Amino acid sequence: MKKxxxxxxxxxxxxxxxxxxxxxxxxxxxxxxxxxxxxxxxxLSSMTIVVDDVSDDNRELLIKQITRLVNVIxxxxxxxxxxxxxxxxxxxxxxxxxxLRSALTKEAEIFRARIVDVAPTHYTLExxxxxxxxxxxxxxxxxxxxxxxxxxxxxAMARMPKNQLPTPMFRMDADEASIETAVDSQG
Amino acid sequence: xxxxxxxxxLIEALAREGAEVIFGYPGGVTLPIYDVLYDHPLRHIxxxxxxxxxxxxxxxxxxxxKVGVCMATSxxxxxxxxxxxxxxxxxxxxxxxxxxxxxxxxxxxxxxxEADTFGITRAATKHNYLVKDxxxxxxxxxxxxxxxxxxxxxxxxxxxxxxxxTGKGRFTPVSELRPLRGYELQLDPEATAIEEAAAFxxxxxxxxxxxxxxxxxxxxxxxxxxxxxxxGCPLVHTVMGHGxxxxxxxxxxxxxxxxxxxxxxxxxxxxxxxxxxxxRFDDRVTGRLDRFxxxxxxxxxxxDPAEINKNRRADVGVVGDAKRVLKKLNAKLRxxxxxxxxxxxxxxxxxxxxxxxxxxxxxxxxxxxxxxxxPQYLMQRLDHFMGGESIMAVxxxxxxxxxxxxxxxxxxxxxxxxxxxxxxxxxxxAAMGAAxxxxxxxxxALCGDGGxxxxxxxxxxxxxxxxxxxxxxxxxxxxxxxxxxxxxFYKERYSQVQMSDGFPDIPxxxxxxxxxxxxxxxPADLDDKxxxxxxxxxxxxxxxxxxxxxxxxxxxxxxxxxxDMILGPxxxxxxxx
Ligand SMILES: Cc1cc2nc3c(=O)[nH]c(=O)nc-3n(C[C@H](O)[C@H](O)[C@H](O)COP(=O)(O)OP(=O)(O)OC[C@H]3O[C@@H](n4cnc5c(N)ncnc54)[C@H](O)[C@@H]3O)c2cc1C
Ligand SMILES: Cc1ncc(C[n+]2csc(CCOP(=O)(O)OP(=O)(O)O)c2C)c(N)n1
Numbered sequence: 226m227k228k229x230x231x232x233x234x235x236x237x238x239x240x241x242x243x244x245x246x247x248x249x250x251x252x253x254x255x256x257x258x259x260x261x262x263x264x265x266x267x268x269l270s271s272m273t274i275v276v277d278d279v280s281d282d283n284r285e286l287l288i289k290q291i292t293r294l295v296n297v298i299x300x301x302x303x304x305x306x307x308x309x310x311x312x313x314x315x316x317x318x319x320x321x322x323x324x325l326r327s328a329l330t331k332e333a334e335i336f337r338a339r340i341v342d343v344a345p346t347h348y349t350l351e352x353x354x355x356x357x358x359x360x361x362x363x364x365x366x367x368x369x370x371x372x373x374x375x376x377x378x379x380x381a382m383a384r385m386p387k388n389q390l391p392t393p394m395f396r397m398d399a400d401e402a403s404i405e406t407a408v409d410s411q412g
Numbered sequence: 413x414x415x416x417x418x419x420x421x422l423i424e425a426l427a428r429e430g431a432e433v434i435f436g437y438p439g440g441v442t443l444p445i446y447d448v449l450y451d452h453p454l455r456h457i458x459x460x461x462x463x464x465x466x467x468x469x470x471x472x473x474x475x476x477x478k479v480g481v482c483m484a485t486s487x488x489x490x491x492x493x494x495x496x497x498x499x500x501x502x503x504x505x506x507x508x509x510x511x512x513x514x515x516x517x518x519x520x521x522x523x524x525x526e527a528d529t530f531g532i533t534r535a536a537t538k539h540n541y542l543v544k545d546x547x548x549x550x551x552x553x554x555x556x557x558x559x560x561x562x563x564x565x566x567x568x569x570x571x572x573x574x575x576x577x578t579g580k581g582r583f584t585p586v587s588e589l590r591p592l593r594g595y596e597l598q599l600d601p602e603a604t605a606i607e608e609a610a611a612f613x614x615x616x617x618x619x620x621x622x623x624x625x626x627x628x629x630x631x632x633x634x635x636x637x638x639x640x641x642x643x644g645c646p647l648v649h650t651v652m653g654h655g656x657x658x659x660x661x662x663x664x665x666x667x668x669x670x671x672x673x674x675x676x677x678x679x680x681x682x683x684x685x686x687x688x689x690x691x692r693f694d695d696r697v698t699g700r701l702d703r704f705x706x707x708x709x710x711x712x713x714x715x716d717p718a719e720i721n722k723n724r725r726a727d728v729g730v731v732g733d734a735k736r737v738l739k740k741l742n743a744k745l746r747x748x749x750x751x752x753x754x755x756x757x758x759x760x761x762x763x764x765x766x767x768x769x770x771x772x773x774x775x776x777x778x779x780x781x782x783x784x785x786x787p788q789y790l791m792q793r794l795d796h797f798m799g800g801e802s803i804m805a806v807x808x809x810x811x812x813x814x815x816x817x818x819x820x821x822x823x824x825x826x827x828x829x830x831x832x833x834x835x836x837x838x839x840x841x842a843a844m845g846a847a848x849x850x851x852x853x854x855x856x857a858l859c860g861d862g863g864x865x866x867x868x869x870x871x872x873x874x875x876x877x878x879x880x881x882x883x884x885x886x887x888x889x890x891x892x893x894x895x896x897x898x899x900x901f902y903k904e905r906y907s908q909v910q911m912s913d914g915f916p917d918i919p920x921x922x923x924x925x926x927x928x929x930x931x932x933x934x935p936a937d938l939d940d941k942x943x944x945x946x947x948x949x950x951x952x953x954x955x956x957x958x959x960x961x962x963x964x965x966x967x968x969x970x971x972x973x974x975x976d977m978i979l980g981p982x983x984x985x986x987x988x989x
Contacts, residue, residue, distance in 0.1 A: 235594065236593060236594055239542065240530065240534070240540075240542070243531065243534060244534060247534050247535055251535055269593075285721065286718065286721075286722055289717055289718035290718050292717075292718070293716065293717075293718050294539075294594065295538070295539040295559060295592065295594055295595045296594045297594045298593050298594045
């Protein structure tokens with residue numbers, strides 16, 4: 226059993242979310258996170274869903290049963306494929322003691338978190354990154370004060386296979402590793 | 413074109429889709445629709461409970477292959493429909509349900525008779541709509557019919573707010589679909605898949621066709637028979653597959669599964685190649701899945717990609733409409749026959765002999781009686797009077813399984829059974845829908861005494877419309893199928909299965925509805941009474957008392973493998989392999 230990461234393209238219509246969520250919940254699955262937003266084509270939405278505990282046997286079936294929904298254009302299982310996975314978190318650290326302030330801003334820098342609100346005793350940070358990175362930052366921030374946070378849930382996008390990379394953006398001779406670094410360094 | 417009300421647009425759109433009859437029940441928010449129907453040629457049958465409207469629409473659809481239509485008001489009307497919708501979803505039956513909804517301005521305010529029909533029926537339909545814009549209505553109706561009947565058929569519900577029904581708009585007949593980008597049909601198989609399937613099929617030494625509801629849905633019976641003839645291959649079918657092959661065909665084995673025939677279950681256990689067509693490897697068919705068809709490699713043909721590999725992994729999966737796939741596969745097999753047919757011909761002939769040897773050794777069987785009407789004897793006599801050409805809708809329970817074993821159907825779309833959901837109360841209304849759709853055919857509703865009581869208010873609809881349904885109640889005094897399980901698996905502790913207490917006097921009940929009815933207890937009277945019912949041009953209700961304590965055999969105990977089937981009361985367990 227492990228988490229399943231599903232990326233979906235759906236028609237932007239009333240009920241589309243209900244139908245997708247229904248396939249999951251009626252089978253007793255817990256949705257860990259779910260993000261939805263319009264795509265470049267405003268009649269379509271993209272969704273990323275992380276589902277708790279799906280057995281290997283059921284993953285293919287789940288994707289097919291979601292694809293079967295009339296409003297779903299495409300459903301892809303990204304669990305084992307190469308993908309970029311990002312999440313946004315807003316983290317408020319309050320009751321920060323004055324002597325810890327500069328250390329806190331240092332930590333934020335290391336994680337490339339932006340400080341978006343400051344008051345004498347609290348800081349609000351905005352950070353994007355992989356879910357792991359966000360967890361790590363939150364763990365750390367507990368040392369600085371009381372933590373409150375809100376997370377967007379994961380968004381995921383399949384990485385394009387090398388032979389499909391559009392030339393203007395990447396050099397065709399760039400190897401997988403250098404693309405990986407390039408991508409990771411953006412997070 | 414002049415402005416029309418939403419209700420008028422709805423009825424025009426339904427008529428244009430070819431709807432011949434609506435099975436429905438009116439209410440507050442659907443009043444505008446009923447006002448249109450008041451003097452519209454589109455036929456409406458007033459049912460006595462909305463659940464039965466959905467079952468009647470199914471009876472219409474199952475026997476014609478066309479979309480059946482039912483209608484209900486908001487709130488309780490819509491919730492009453494849901495069993496019939498789920499039933500249609502489970503058995504892949506194309507129906508369109510129209511429901512009224514409270515006016516948009518009141519939605520979400522706990523208005524009188526407001527229910528979240530759209531939400532409630534999400535899991536009960538293939539697709540559903542909430543129409544809040546009159547300009548969408550005609551398009552949605554067109555789409556609903558398309559979705560209901562295409563690909564894997566199923567129920568579609570259209571919920572329409574009252575302000576749309578009373579509002580005015582222009583009716584532009586729709587003949588083009590707007591693009592349904594998420595609804596991709598894979599009807600034609602890929603050429604490589606056919607090559608692969610043909611090669612696979614020739615490799616089999618002990619091939620078996622396992623075919624079901626998808627063959628009926630695709631009208632692919634002829635193609636299945638042809639396939640079996642090309643290969644000289646035995647055929648077993650599911651409860652949903654009756655009538656695809658004449659039972660007197662030399663390749664016809666029987667139904668398989670929990671109450672399937674010995675030969676059918678042995679054949680699937682021993683075969684090396686399964687050709688599965690329009691079947692979904694249901695647990696009532698496979699028994700214990702890890703011991704199902706242990707020697708077989710599987711070719712699975714289904715129009716729904718989600719069925720391939722669902723319960724049993726397919727060695728070759730072909731997604732496509734059964735008729736189109738089989739036409740191509742048969743052609744490919746004929747084309748390659750000269751090279752491949754001889755390869756395993758000897759083994760295939762020996763296998764055919766073995767399967768039909770099993771069939772001769774252990775046909776469906778029972779202990780006859782002169783004093784009591786045995787349920788199986790009743791089925792044999794019904795079979796005799798129906799002659800393979802009449803329509804029969806069964807309810808759910810023992811009588812359903814006995815009918816599936818004993819009554820023969822020479823053509824598809826004669827037999828109707830609520831198979832996937834197993835909804836008691838289905839048989840009578842389904843037969844009524846069939847009678848409306850097939851005025852030229854004899855239609856039998858076979859019910860248990862339990863299921864009959866669930867549906868009996870519809871005798872009023874039968875009387876009001878003079879629907880010539882032969883209602884046959886197999887009366888064993890109990891909820892027989894449940895009683896059977898209590899006998900076999902719950903130490904004969906018969907808990908809450910008595911139906912005879914309070915069961916009505918059927919001739920009197922029938923008479924109260926203005927119908928003819930009779931009760932039969934003696935085997936010697938059975939034929940005369942059946943003849944009387946079948947010769948009567950109108951409806952007839954027969955209450956037939958059968959042996960109360962008979963069990964359906966063969967039976968695969970729940971959780972057992974097919975080869976663990978119990979053949980009869982005395983003989984305990986058959987060793988399979
Ligand atoms: C009391 C009781 C006992 C039962 N015992 C048995 C038993 O002993 N044996 C038995 O067989 N059943 C039994 N059943 C019924 C069982 O529960 C299932 O409903 C049945 O086996 C399913 O039949 P099927 O596999 O043909 O699938 P269906 O439910 O008929 O499904 C049709 C399949 O065909 C596909 N399909 C649809 N249209 C097309 C097309 N155009 N082209 C290709 N494919 C298509 C669909 O995608 C689906 O996979 C019993 C039911 C009850 C209530
Ligand atoms: C609506 C509904 N409720 C309960 C059941 C469970 N059930 C399955 S068979 C059966 C007994 C049916 O009894 P009867 O109608 O008398 O038919 P018989 O088995 O005696 O032929 C019951 C209660 C069901 N299938 N459907």
